[in-house]
Each structure stands twice: as structure tokens, then as C-alpha cells.
Amino acid sequence: MAIRLRDRHSMSRMQPGGRAVTMSSAALKWTGLLLTCLSSLGVAVLQRGLLRVDTATQEELAAAVADPSSGAASLVSAAVTCSLIAAMAIPLYAKLVYEGWKRMENRTSLFLHMALCALVSEIPYDLAMSGRALDFDVQNPVWGLLVCAAMLEVLRIPKPRSRIVSALLQVLVVAGALAWTLLLHVYMGPALALLAALFYFLEGNRTLSTLGGAALTIAQFPAPLGMLFVYWYEPDEVRDARYPYLFYLLYPAQLLAFYLLGLLLQL
Secondary structure (H helix, E strand, O other): OOEEEOOHHHHHOOOOOOOOEEEOHHHHHHHHHHHHHHHHHHHHHHHHHHOOOOOOOHHHHHHHHHOHHHOHHHHHHHHHHHHHHHOOHHHHHHHHHHHHHHHOOOHHHHHHHHHHHHHHHHHHHHHHHHOOOOOOOOEOOHHHHHHHHHHHHHHOOOOOOOHHHHHHHHHHHHHHHHHHHHHOOEOOHHHHHHHHHHHHHOOOOHHHHHHHHHHHOHHHOOHHHHHHHHHHEOOOOOOOOOOOOHHHHHHHHHHHHHHHHHHHHHO
16 A cells, blocks of 8 residues: 655656655555445444444434433434545545456456455445345445446447447446446445546546546535545556455455444444
8 A cells, every 4th residue: 555745856857737645556445445444334333333223213313312421422423424434435446446447457357356246245235234134225336336347348349430329329338337226226336337437538637537526426525535536546557466356355344344343232
């Protein structure tokens, strides 16, 4: 993981528009994972574990929040804060799936790894978020990343020479990806699909893609602040060859860990 601050000497040699802060691919992944852990902490531990939202009635929760000695109001504030901060992970993962798709030579392997991660994560996700082993109301966001990768793969297929026809086909592909995320009830799926498409079409225009991403995620504020990390991202040649499956394993692992912690707090 590397977040680098350029020294004064190196900054003097930077081209106009250069950035004093850069983030490597590993730094972006670790930041996204930490933000995701905040989401799990807020739901599985604070809401379901300490506030017992699964079993308490609305009247009981309201009474607890109104009672200063219970500490429930502070727990609610902490849970809301965790959820808000975690929203900044949305642009990060959209950027990561785009960069992973773009740089991966064996895209079949990428699809298989993401599909396996989505499958393995589904039960831990449902347990952490709702306390049920299977919750068909919402699916874990890895499914959304898989849809994004499929959308990008279709977008790269050569288009007809007619610009109008080509543009229409691209719109249909993105619309199809949005439809799939909605049909599958993927958490934050539409936002992920739109951001991945934005990074694809605005490749090479860092400023415009950053502003566009902030506009697309304004409804999930403070998600637009996550675009700062995307703006600081600097592609590197270092691959995670030593631990190629680490982040695929850490996502379901942290879901299960926070679920078990929340379960212990309910005892």
C-alpha cells in the first residue's frame, strides 16, 4: 500500500497539472476495504449487535434514543456516520474494476474470480446486513462489479462505422447493465455501472471523469469525495502477484467477522 507525497524537488520537475499526492493500486484497494469494513461495522455491530434493531420494536428504539443514559443516541450517530463514510467506497470499486478489466490479460480469469467472490460473499453479506442466511431483497455489491466487467467487455466489441449506430449500441449496453443491477437488486449496482461506463468513455480525461463521477454520486453523498482517491490514483506496474486472491478473500471474511461480533453482542 502506498500513498505518496512528492517532495519539493520532485514537484519542481512535474509537468503542469501534476499532482502532489498519488495512490497506488494497492492503496486504492486497502482504502476501499477499510471503507467497506466501516459499513459492516455500522450495520452488523452497531445496529444489529448493540442497538438490536432486529428484535427491538420502533417504540423501544425510540425510547432508548430518548434516554440519555442508554447511549443509544450515540450508537445511532456512529452507525449513520459509518454508513456515510463507507459510501466513498463506491467510486473506488468502480475504478478498480475498470482498471482491473483494462489491465488484465486473461479476462476470463477475472470474471471467474469475481463470480466466485460474489457467490462466496452472498451468505456472509446477508448475515451481516440482515441476519438471515439468504436475503433476496438485496445482493452484495460484488455482483454489481461483475456486471460492470461484463458491460465493459461488451463495450470493447468493434462497433459499426456509423457514429449514430455506434453511440446507440453503447447506450443500449450501458442501459442493459443498469437493468441487470436493478433486476438482481444489487446494492449500489446502478451507481457502480454508471461510474464504470464513465471511466471507460472518459479514459485519459482525469479532470472531467472526476467531475462527472462526483455528479453521478451526489445522491449518495459523501460518495463524491471518494472521487478524490480516484483522481489521485496513479497506475503502476506492480501487480499483486504474491497475494493474487487476498482481496477476494478479505471481503467475505470481514463480513463474517463483523456478523459474528454483532451476534456475540446480542447475547
